[in-house]
Amino acid sequence: MAAKAALPPHSPGIATGAGWARLRPRGGGAMRGYRYEALDGARALAAQVVLVSHGLGMAFFPVHSPGAAAAEWFGRLAVMVFFSLSGFVIATSLSRLVASDGSRFGVPYAVHRIARIWPPLVLAILVTFAVGWLGQNGLPLLTKTGDAYRLDAVAFLRGITLTFAPGDATFVIDRALWSLRQEVYLYAIAALAALAFAGRGARRVLAGGAVVGLVILTADxxxxxxxxxxxxxxxxxxxxxxxxxxxxxxxxxxxxxxTLCLLGAPLLFVVRPGFIDAMSDGAGFLAYQAALGIPVALCLLGLAIGDGPAARAAARWSWAAAFSYTLYVIHVPVMTLVFSLRAHLDLAPGLAGTVATLLLALLGAEAVSCAAALVVERPALFRRILFRLLAATGLARPAVQAAPSI
Structure with a gap:
């Protein structure tokens, strides 16, 4: 999930000029010459970790068991990598847009994000509602909570706008989308922060105030x-x-x-009751997860500038980044369907059947995502369409259509 946009290798650095130039770091080489193949590979691997952790949880581990706790932690780690990786890539993306458009980067930035995020998201909501319809018409769904859910037009609109509520099908069936909602929020924070530095006068004040306001509003x-x-x-x-x-x-x-030791240290406590709840409610545990951003970000920088074994190994997975975002947003409803069919039809009993079902669910999610990504993970195409529509209405300048790819 998390960084769902890769830049071409050797991204241009920050240009000097308007307020943004004051943030230019010393050395002049920042954000220049980064290699994104390894970061693409890291994103693809993180998506696979989320897939496998959710699959193992569905197949083998009762809720709140040590196995479920370990699977949840691995899934949370992958999401944390997504957040840090998104910050890395969005910072470089915004630097390029500010360099080319100054404080008027808002329209191209929004278009780039919408073209990247929403086509796979709309597909995910359609898949979720299709699975949910089956669940309300004879196929009991093995969702995590087992709660009832809505499938009406309001719930659909809330799904595609990431404003879904606890009673919506999106919330109950495709639980992985909580992190995507937060990522879009982070995109907004990043844009406002960039405007606070690149803008002037009232724009700067308003943007800075909006950043503070959004952080306060979501702090709890x-x-x-x-x-x-x-x-x-x-x-x-x-x-x-x-x-x-x-x-x-x-x-x-x-x-x-x-960093691996720091990431794996909480596994020593998975046998303790309440570990899963503490991941999301324990103040100390939450602070620890936030602090992990520092070593994770340093490792990402190492991948972006390095050519050692770790960078080369990650880069070998870069091909899978082409469908990793689609995989992230649709794998839960697809696997839920597979496990629910097995239980409803009483197929493949025993441990061997469970393993076979898990493999079928994993491969099914991979296959569906890979095929769907050929249509929905085409941000360059959707960007062109959106820019043409905006240009036709006079909301975008022709030069904006040539903005750097993000």
């Missing part, structure tokens, strides 16, 4: 402060990544093993 909501900390760590790593000391730290041979 589930995981928003933590996702913001992870996102900000990734953005800072990208922005200040030209500093030699920071690059040396990102290349340090001990960083990867140390």
């Amino acid at each position: 909501r589930f995981f928003y402060l933590q996702s913001l900390a992870l996102f900000a760590a990734g953005a800072a790593a990208a922005h200040f990544g030209g500093r030699e000391r920071l690059r040396a730290l990102a290349r340090a041979p001990w960083l990867g093993p140390a």
